[in-house]
Amino acid sequence: MENNISIEKSKTTKIQDVDFNNLSFGSVYTDHMLVCDYKNGAWETPKIIPYGNLSLDPASKIFHYGQSIFEGMKAYKDEAGKIFLFRPTDNHARLNKSAERLAMPSIPESHFMEGLETLLKLEKDWIPTTAGSSLYIRPFMFATGVGFHASPADAYKLIIACAPSGAYFSGKVKVLIEQTYSRAANGGVGYAKAGGNYAGQFYPTKLAAEKGYQQIIWTDDNTHEYIEEAGAMNVFVRINDTLMTAPTNDRILDGITRKSILKIAEDEGIQTEVRKIKVSELVDAANNGSLKEIFGAGTAAVISPLAGFGFDGKDYDLPELEAPFSARLKKRITDIQYNRAEDKFGWRHEVK
Amino acid sequence: MENNISIEKSKTTKIQDVDFNNLSFGSVYTDHMLVCDYKNGAWETPKIIPYGNLSLDPASKIFHYGQSIFEGMKAYKDEAGKIFLFRPTDNHARLNKSAERLAMPSIPESHFMEGLETLLKLEKDWIPTTAGSSLYIRPFMFATGVGFHASPADAYKLIIACAPSGAYFSGKVKVLIEQTYSRAANGGVGYAKAGGNYAGQFYPTKLAAEKGYQQIIWTDDNTHEYIEEAGAMNVFVRINDTLMTAPTNDRILDGITRKSILKIAEDEGIQTEVRKIKVSELVDAANNGSLKEIFGAGTAAVISPLAGFGFDGKDYDLPELEAPFSARLKKRITDIQYNRAEDKFGWRHEVK
Ligand SMILES: Cc1ncc(COP(=O)(O)O)c(C=O)c1O
Ligand SMILES: Cc1ncc(COP(=O)(O)O)c(C=O)c1O
Numbered sequence: 001m002e003n004n005i006s007i008e009k010s011k012t013t014k015i016q017d018v019d020f021n022n023l024s025f026g027s028v029y030t031d032h033m034l035v036c037d038y039k040n041g042a043w044e045t046p047k048i049i050p051y052g053n054l055s056l057d058p059a060s061k062i063f064h065y066g067q068s069i070f071e072g073m074k075a076y077k078d079e080a081g082k083i084f085l086f087r088p089t090d091n092h093a094r095l096n097k098s099a100e101r102l103a104m105p106s107i108p109e110s111h112f113m114e115g116l117e118t119l120l121k122l123e124k125d126w127i128p129t130t131a132g133s134s135l136y137i138r139p140f141m142f143a144t145g146v147g148f149h150a151s152p153a154d155a156y157k158l159i160i161a162c163a164p165s166g167a168y169f170s171g172k173v174k175v176l177i178e179q180t181y182s183r184a185a186n187g188g189v190g191y192a193k194a195g196g197n198y199a200g201q202f203y204p205t206k207l208a209a210e211k212g213y214q215q216i217i218w219t220d221d222n223t224h225e226y227i228e229e230a231g232a233m234n235v236f237v238r239i240n241d242t243l244m245t246a247p248t249n250d251r252i253l254d255g256i257t258r259k260s261i262l263k264i265a266e267d268e269g270i271q272t273e274v275r276k277i278k279v280s281e282l283v284d285a286a287n288n289g290s291l292k293e294i295f296g297a298g299t300a301a302v303i304s305p306l307a308g309f310g311f312d313g314k315d316y317d318l319p320e321l322e323a324p325f326s327a328r329l330k331k332r333i334t335d336i337q338y339n340r341a342e343d344k345f346g347w348r349h350e351v352k
Numbered sequence: 353m354e355n356n357i358s359i360e361k362s363k364t365t366k367i368q369d370v371d372f373n374n375l376s377f378g379s380v381y382t383d384h385m386l387v388c389d390y391k392n393g394a395w396e397t398p399k400i401i402p403y404g405n406l407s408l409d410p411a412s413k414i415f416h417y418g419q420s421i422f423e424g425m426k427a428y429k430d431e432a433g434k435i436f437l438f439r440p441t442d443n444h445a446r447l448n449k450s451a452e453r454l455a456m457p458s459i460p461e462s463h464f465m466e467g468l469e470t471l472l473k474l475e476k477d478w479i480p481t482t483a484g485s486s487l488y489i490r491p492f493m494f495a496t497g498v499g500f501h502a503s504p505a506d507a508y509k510l511i512i513a514c515a516p517s518g519a520y521f522s523g524k525v526k527v528l529i530e531q532t533y534s535r536a537a538n539g540g541v542g543y544a545k546a547g548g549n550y551a552g553q554f555y556p557t558k559l560a561a562e563k564g565y566q567q568i569i570w571t572d573d574n575t576h577e578y579i580e581e582a583g584a585m586n587v588f589v590r591i592n593d594t595l596m597t598a599p600t601n602d603r604i605l606d607g608i609t610r611k612s613i614l615k616i617a618e619d620e621g622i623q624t625e626v627r628k629i630k631v632s633e634l635v636d637a638a639n640n641g642s643l644k645e646i647f648g649a650g651t652a653a654v655i656s657p658l659a660g661f662g663f664d665g666k667d668y669d670l671p672e673l674e675a676p677f678s679a680r681l682k683k684r685i686t687d688i689q690y691n692r693a694e695d696k697f698g699w700r701h702e703v704k
Contacts (some may be wrong), residue, residue, distance in 0.1 A: 026500025053407040066547030103554035138500050148378025148490050150584050152554045185537035185573035189552040195418030196548015200541040202455035202504045221537035222574045232502050
């Protein structure tokens with residue numbers, strides 16, 4: 001361990017209060033967290049301390065200017081109790097990509113990975129083994145430097161916290177294809193995992209929820225003619241036997257689940273296309289019966305098949321297939337994640 | 353006082369450490385702050401407490417999902433020591449407009465205004481009387497409710513903090529007309545004073561600063577053909593003797609300085625136009641000599657004349673006029689703000 005991470009152990013544990021058979025998503029936190037401060041142009045040594053409140057100056061720029069980025073990862077435990085991460089260095093790389101766009105400092109891979117692994121080994125009893133559950137990991141970084149001048153802060157904090165979690169969605173998911181609001185601008189920060197991208201989605205999502213939809217499928221802000229992504233998921237569409245998803249651009253998050261699904265689908269012999277997808281194509285395909293599936297893909301929601309979508313005041317149902325691509329692909333990716341199948345692509349990362 | 357605001361006085365004061373003749377912008381805070389918590393669907397009674405650190409759960413949604421809005425106001429002291437605000441209920445109304453777009457609760461005008469006035473009376477010695485200085489007031493609201501689920505928080509905090517401040521810019525201001533990055537999407541949150549809108553500007557502004565520009569003039573994200581606003585200011589352009597500014601839309605903040613300047617200009621007999629302004633018009637006007645002035649307008653920067661602009665790799669200087677509109681309009685608006693002239697439009701609000 002080159003970073004000499006210090007560990008201050010919690011005197012108590014909350015683990016006995018957790019019902020591992022009834023986990024919600026991201027609402028109970030483990031006993032410890034990793035904290036790393038950036039000051040005077042350098043990152044200090046990460047430290048692990050008991051999970052607890054932060055003390056922050058009200059002039060810290062996080063409260064004023066939205067310098068806030070995060071990642072979403074999961075730790076999986078196999079039947080033998082071994083702990084795995086899925087493509088974790090991709091999350092690290094994306095965190096740094098987000099940091100650059102938000103004028104925040106990049107974090108060295110060694111700080112991130114060693115900090116994360118040390119934390120996970122300490123919290124290993126918190127990784128659920130109940131089906132469909134995992135330890136959701138939330139690395140996040142924000143501006144602690146102070147000032148009411150609208151300019152980047154001079155100090156930041158990186159924290160990694162963990163939450164044993166069950167499914168992200170409960171029940172059927174219906175989405176609304178958005179025609180008024182948008183999530184991201186050309187030349188904006190949509191491709192970054194920046195806090196502000198999420199707050200901007202809440203109000204339109206609330207309006208959609210009032211009409212009976214759980215999520216929004218975002219379209220381009222200029223024409224609203226092309227589908228982009230959904231809430232915290234990339235979107236896949238199956239027309240006949242072709243599986244397609246939009247190409248990433250500066251408005252779309254380059255999802256790790258998305259790119260893994262593309263690889264697995266190819267490996268399964270499924271025809272894939274990465275190309276712009278018109279809303280009108282979806283509607284036509286729904287009308288003529290060639291639209292077979294739409295599903296969301298993301299770390300939190302894994303693969304979430306949609307029951308239907310709404311557009312222009314009309315609802316379109318999706319068929320219930322016997323052997324949907326979504327189920328096949330979900331089994332393949334989760335089998336890799338939980339160490340139940342061969343790791344053909346070298347994605348698994350054991351924490352030991 | 354219907355709200356029974358409680359006041360816990362600070363046992364010490366930092367005021368003797370402040371050099372009121374050399375104030376920077378927004379970097380020294382007064383002894384007290386107003387805090388108001390929103391919980392269980394209702395705002396609690398605002399309280400005034402000593403300015404100091406906040407204690408927050410790391411899972412508070414401010415750190416993850418960017419639910420963060422703010423306002424910028426100033427308190428002015430006249431020669432007799434009377435205290436004035438400028439159109440403060442417009443800031444309150446805009447705070448609520450921002451809150452709605454970010455799915456945050458609206459705050460009653462009485463909480464806001466009584467809280468603000470009580471705080472200002474307590475901090476009255478902190479309001480500078482040195483020329484060009486004022487007490488910058490920063491109301492801000494953010495999500496304290498916890499959870500790693502990307503959905504609106506169930507608890508919020510409103511804080512009002514104050515900072516005796518001098519000029520926002522020092523020296524000449526040159527701007528770059530942006531052709532790659534953008535500030536806001538159609539259907540996005542650009543019209544709200546949301547934290548995330550500012551973080552997204554820092555990186556492009558840093559790139560512009562490396563080329564010698566202090567600010568960016570943002571253009572529409574689709575074509576980059578129309579000028580919108582600059583950093584934390586609306587933009588005015590004078591071609592020959594006509595003063596123009598872009599119409600507000602969902603990408604542009606509806607600035608209180610902007611709308612006041614429009615009124616004052618009309619009152620001065622200056623011809624005004626509120627219409628879309630093409631970058632190519634500016635370039636043509638600069639080339640043929642009809643471009644007389646560009647200035648930014650905002651609470652923090654008041655009226656900031658620009659020395660020139662860069663576009664497409666070329667620099668355009670603005671002439672140094674003897675009696676620019678910017679100086680005339682700045683005198684008119686600051687005379688109203690500091691109670692040195694008749695308040696013809698009823699904008700001044702005395703705190704007594
Ligand atoms: C906006 C957005 N799109 C897509 C994704 C999916 O990305 P990943 O598969 O890397 O979790 C996420 C969630 O992480 C997201 O927040
Ligand atoms: C993006 C933006 N535009 C314009 C303004 C000017 O608005 P106002 O005159 O109300 O201060 C501000 C600052 O408040 C701002 O942040």
